[in-house]
Amino acid sequence: MKKGILFVNLGSPKSTEVSDVRTYLREFLSDKYVIDTSWLMRKFIVECIILPRRPKKSAEAYQSIWWEEGSPLIVLSERFTEKAKEVLDAPVALAMRYGNPSIDQGITELKKQGVTDILVVPLYPHYAMSTVTTVVEKAKQVQQKNHPNIHLEFLPVWYDHPDYIEVLSDSIKKNLPEELDYLLFSYHGVPHSHIFKTDITQSHCQINDECCQKATNETGKKAQSVCYRHQCFSTTWLTAEKLGLNKDQYGIAFQSRLGNQPWLQPATDDTLEALPAQGKRKVAVVCPAFVSDCLETLEEISMEGKEEFLEAGGKEFHYIDCLNDQDAWVKLMAKWCNEWISKN
Numbered sequence: 001m002k003k004g005i006l007f008v009n010l011g012s013p014k015s016t017e018v019s020d021v022r023t024y025l026r027e028f029l030s031d032k033y034v035i036d037t038s039w040l041m042r043k044f045i046v047e048c049i050i051l052p053r054r055p056k057k058s059a060e061a062y063q064s065i066w067w068e069e070g071s072p073l074i075v076l077s078e079r080f081t082e083k084a085k086e087v088l089d090a091p092v093a094l095a096m097r098y099g100n101p102s103i104d105q106g107i108t109e110l111k112k113q114g115v116t117d118i119l120v121v122p123l124y125p126h127y128a129m130s131t132v133t134t135v136v137e138k139a140k141q142v143q144q145k146n147h148p149n150i151h152l153e154f155l156p157v158w159y160d161h162p163d164y165i166e167v168l169s170d171s172i173k174k175n176l177p178e179e180l181d182y183l184l185f186s187y188h189g190v191p192h193s194h195i196f197k198t199d200i201t202q203s204h205c206q207i208n209d210e211c212c213q214k215a216t217n218e219t220g221k222k223a224q225s226v227c228y229r230h231q232c233f234s235t236t237w238l239t240a241e242k243l244g245l246n247k248d249q250y251g252i253a254f255q256s257r258l259g260n261q262p263w264l265q266p267a268t269d270d271t272l273e274a275l276p277a278q279g280k281r282k283v284a285v286v287c288p289a290f291v292s293d294c295l296e297t298l299e300e301i302s303m304e305g306k307e308e309f310l311e312a313g314g315k316e317f318h319y320i321d322c323l324n325d326q327d328a329w330v331k332l333m334a335k336w337c338n339e340w341i342s343k344n
Helices: 018-029 039-050 054-065 072-087 103-112 129-146 162-175 192-198 218-224 228-243 268-274 300-311 327-342
Strands: 003-011 092-098 117-122 151-154 182-188 250-255 282-286 316-320
Touching (some): 003 072, 092 103, 092 129, 103 129, 129 151, 218 228, 228 250, 268 300, 282 300
Parallel strands (some): 003 092, 003 117, 282 316
């Protein structure tokens, strides 16, 4: 038995060309764990409503944040992986859920190095069907079809792990300006339907502050183990406590809404526009749902969010980078992976 590590991030278009963006969006939005409806309805939504218009607009957004080396998410994931290789006691590969390098390519790369047992690491701190579930199910599908002799295990989410909270808090603290009115934690939004569907108790989740408080009974604990909203709030509360913030100094919001169905609230754009009128004119924003900076952080928050905030009367806007390839973050992930590697 030889062990290996496969990091899996979201993915990115091959380039900023409209055709490449369209290819990427088609794969991404055709995922049943992203748009949760019937196959026929999803096909209609993607092919007839989204793809005729969105690729051009998205291509322009990608152009505004694209690096000389390529997609920021891909480049940062590669940097993270290269650093991890230096401190991990096993072969390491990188894959993307959508686009390339694919999960199949990642498993093949490890298999060529003699690996028989793989720890798949979805690079998401919080559990959601559109992130963790889809990575797990795709990896299992690829394994069963192309690599039946490979054994897969999966790293659990780490949204409330004390070591993660410490690394995240330290990263935020180092990048906070001296004068600040408010710290906004902005998470990628999900539809209410995703929250209810992933509630394994089918009774606990009500999408309110009461059910998202840390549960003391077994039913609540089971529900919260896969509840994205609870986990986002937990990360926020624990990090704010670590930073010594009171309730008036921070808040939580959800970004990147798609479609007309109910999504988690409050919306990040609405929150940023409302803050100046509340006397919060010097604001910093951090996006803990992402471990790597990407379109949703660099363009939607750092550019669009900043513009919305300043136009509403804000004075200073600071975007705090994701953990990316910070040494402390690499060291922590390597610690978790090496613990798995050392197990019999």
